[in-house]
Amino acid sequence: MSKLLLVKEIYLEGFKNLGHLLIRNYFKALSWFCFGLFAVVVYAFVFRLITGFAFD
Numbered sequence: 001m002s003k004l005l006l007v008k009e010i011y012l013e014g015f016k017n018l019g020h021l022l023i024r025n026y027f028k029a030l031s032w033f034c035f036g037l038f039a040v041v042v043y044a045f046v047f048r049l050i051t052g053f054a055f056d
Contacts, residue, residue, distance in 0.1 A: 015027065
């Protein structure tokens with residue numbers, strides 16, 4: 001649980017003094033988009049592991 005709170009604090013600290021509101025919102029949206037893409041990749045990899053895909 002403490003690691004999750006640490007990640008949250010790093011996320012909030014990274015966007016604290018970023019500058020203009022438009023730039024801040026753009027980078028927040030981009031970071032969530034990248035996190036979503038990473039989640040899809042992890043899901044696909046775990047799915048391949050579970051279904052027995054041959055990594056040759």
